[in-house]
Amino acid sequence: MSMDIVTSKSHWFASISLVVLGVIFESGWPNYHYTIHDGPVVLWYFALSGVMAVALIFLRPIALKPLLKEPLFYWYVVYSITGLLWLIWLDDGYLDPDNLNWRQRFLLLLFFATCLVLVSAANFRRFVEVLFGCALFATVSYWVDFINPFLYVPAHMEQSIPGRAAGWFVNANQAGGALVLMCIAAMPFAAMSWRVLLSLIMFIGVFPTLSRSAIVFAGLVATVWVWRGQFGKKAFLALLLVIPLGVAIGSELFKQGADSVGINNEDIMSRLGFFQQMGEANDDSAIERGYVAELAWKKFMENPLGLGPGKADPGKADSVKSWGYSASTHNMYLLLLVEQGLFGGILYLAFLSIIYYKGIRLYRRGLSRQECDIGVALVLVAIYFSFFGFFSHSLLREPHVVMILTFLLAAEHRAIAGRTRSMLAETQPVEAIVVMEDRRRG
Numbered sequence: 001m002s003m004d005i006v007t008s009k010s011h012w013f014a015s016i017s018l019v020v021l022g023v024i025f026e027s028g029w030p031n032y033h034y035t036i037h038d039g040p041v042v043l044w045y046f047a048l049s050g051v052m053a054v055a056l057i058f059l060r061p062i063a064l065k066p067l068l069k070e071p072l073f074y075w076y077v078v079y080s081i082t083g084l085l086w087l088i089w090l091d092d093g094y095l096d097p098d099n100l101n102w103r104q105r106f107l108l109l110l111f112f113a114t115c116l117v118l119v120s121a122a123n124f125r126r127f128v129e130v131l132f133g134c135a136l137f138a139t140v141s142y143w144v145d146f147i148n149p150f151l152y153v154p155a156h157m158e159q160s161i162p163g164r165a166a167g168w169f170v171n172a173n174q175a176g177g178a179l180v181l182m183c184i185a186a187m188p189f190a191a192m193s194w195r196v197l198l199s200l201i202m203f204i205g206v207f208p209t210l211s212r213s214a215i216v217f218a219g220l221v222a223t224v225w226v227w228r229g230q231f232g233k234k235a236f237l238a239l240l241l242v243i244p245l246g247v248a249i250g251s252e253l254f255k256q257g258a259d260s261v262g263i264n265n266e267d268i269m270s271r272l273g274f275f276q277q278m279g280e281a282n283d284d285s286a287i288e289r290g291y292v293a294e295l296a297w298k299k300f301m302e303n304p305l306g307l308g309p310g311k312a313d314p315g316k317a318d319s320v321k322s323w324g325y326s327a328s329t330h331n332m333y334l335l336l337l338v339e340q341g342l343f344g345g346i347l348y349l350a351f352l353s354i355i356y357y358k359g360i361r362l363y364r365r366g367l368s369r370q371e372c373d374i375g376v377a378l379v380l381v382a383i384y385f386s387f388f389g390f391f392s393h394s395l396l397r398e399p400h401v402v403m404i405l406t407f408l409l410a411a412e413h414r415a416i417a418g419r420t421r422s423m424l425a426e427t428q429p430v431e432a433i434v435v436m437e438d439r440r441r442g
Contacts, residue, residue, distance in 0.1 A: 011060055014121035017052035021045075021118070022130035025400045026182060027137060028168035028175070035170055036153060042399070046111050053114035056121060066120035066413050067113055071354050072405075076112050079347060079396075080105040083309040086340050090308040101310030101339075104397055111399055115406040120413060124189060127407060131186040132198070138179045139205030141167030146208035165208035176206045176214025177388055178400050180221055184380045185404045187225065188373035188411070192232040199225070200242060204249075213391040220387075221380055228376050289330045289391070296334035299323070306341035312393075332389035332396070348389070355382035355405075362412050371415045378408050 024030060024045055033039030056063050067073055083105045087095065095102075119127065142165040145152050149162035152170075159170050169175035183202040190198055199222060206218045225231065299307065312323045312335055329335040336344030359382055363375030381404070388395055395401065 011056065011063075011121040013052075013059060014056050014063070014118050015123040015126050017049075017056065018118050018122040018127050019130055021049050021052070021115070022127055022403065023134065025403050026130060026134040026178070028170070028178065028400065030399070032152075032168035032170055035159060036157070043107065046107055046114075046399070049114040049118070050110060053117045056118060060121060063117050063121045066410060067116050069413070070116060070409060072351070072409065073113060073116065075347075075351055075354060076109040079351075080109045082340065082343070082347070086306060087308045087310070090306070099310040099313075101313060105309070108397060108399075108402060112402050112406060115403050116410060119403075119407050119410040124407075124411065124414075128186050128189040131182045131404075132190075132194075135179055135182040135186065135198070135201050135205070138167055138169075138175070138182070139201050141165075142175060142179075142205050142208045164210045172209040173211045173213060173392060174394070174398065176209035176211035177217070177384065177392075178398075179205045179209075180214060180218050181381070181384060181401060181404050184221060184377050184384070185407055187230060188370055188377050195225075195231055196238050196242065199231075203243075213388060217384065217387055220383070224376065224380060228373075230373065230376075288327060292325060292327060292329050293331060293334060295323075295325055296329045296331065296338050300334070300337040300341065303338075304341050306337070306339050306344060309339045312338045328393045330391060330393055332385075332393055335393040352382055352386055355379075355385065358409070358412055362415060366415065374408065374411045374415060378412060381405060381408060 030039075030042045030045045034041055080102075084102045087099065087102050141152075145165035145167050146163075150160065152167060153160040155162070161172060164172040166172040166175040169178055180202055183198050186198060187195060202218055203222070206214050209215075296312070299312075307322050312328050323338070329338060332348060333345060336348050338344075340347065355378060359375045359378030359380075361375070362378065363372050366372035366375055385395055
């Protein structure tokens with residue numbers, strides 16, 4: 001596989017660690033192992049990443065530098081600390097032991113930090129190969145899950161949704177979004193001849209999830225790719241020729257899966273009807289989302305300072321009492337408005353703005369085609385958080401998303417550092433540059 005990579009001296013330990021963590025989290029294994037097979041909690045995998053990052057810092061202290069220069073790291077710090085303070089303030093200093101939300105925020109802060117430390121010192125090519133492999137694995141597993149609806153999740157379990165494939169991600173909406181994100185992150189580093197395959201993997205794999213938001217987003221991503229010239233002329237022509245074959249194969253697999261025992265064909269047809277009716281949805285899921293959206297806005301208007309982090313989480317007696325419903329908001333914007341009031345809404349908008357700014361800046365100032373492509377990828381990730389924020393309340397809790405975000409942030413850092421060294425080379429003598437490089441490497 002030919003790859004266009006960012007040239008940099010990579011640390012072998014960081015590269016191996018990133019490959020291991022990439023295989024674990026981008027496959028969706030931790031949550032699947034815990035939820036379906038009573039395996040270890042995801043915390044143990046976070047702890048593994050922490051040990052790897054600490055070891056790398058011991059071997060190479062300069063690895064902390066990209067983290068300390070990253071604005072999103074400080075955003076996560078504010079997100080974590082304010083979540084705890086909001087909860088203590090609103091609960092008069094009492095921390096409900098059943099409320100895990102504030103702990104999750106700190107865990108995601110630590111995971112973001114460890115991932116950024118590791119990826120900043122690693123060989124990007126290895127992680128891109130992991131993304132390719134996990135995307136291909138996801139596509140195959142989704143279709144196997146669709147054709148054999150109880151292979152991954154047994155019929156007696158609450159998480160079983162026959163007719164909507166998710167593989168190891170368990171949740172079909174999360175599965176569809178994860179696949180598209182993996183393809184977005186891999187695209188800038190893939191050679192032109194491999195980008196057609198990456199696009200096909202995305203389209204073929206996202207369909208059996210029947211996630212309306214993921215399918216629409218995949219179409220948006222493909223449109224941006226074509227618009228920004230991500231494919232060569234020959235590759236684009238090959239894509240047009242291969243699409244009919246992919247549709248034919250997908251149709252046969254879909255028929256086979258739809259005939260499986262236990263499939264909820266009514267739900268399948270309702271979801272397919274969403275596209276036929278130009279976005280109109282009237283199934284139970286859409287009705288519930290509309291109801292909780294109205295409820296969330298009402299709660300926000302009644303409590304402009306918020307109810308406190310975790311108060312809109314389903315499954316907790318205290319949450320149901322304060323929130324008033326057994327399901328959460330299905331919306332990141334409304335969730336933070338309900339939890340932390342107006343400040344929470346501003347916090348999420350700040351998160352989006354930082355990613356948009358980084359992507360647009362790199363796209364406009366990139367010195368190479370690959371740097372511009374990385375900028376496009378960052379903008380697409382920002383669109384992911386913006387778009388899926390209307391349909392999901394768990395975006396900031398998903399470790400596979402955090403890994404991809406840190407990977408692209410590290411790529412942006414490396415591109416800017418390379419540009420700085422290039423400018424210095426034009427204005428300083430070779431001896432001065434060598435001294436600066438020695439200092440940078442510690």
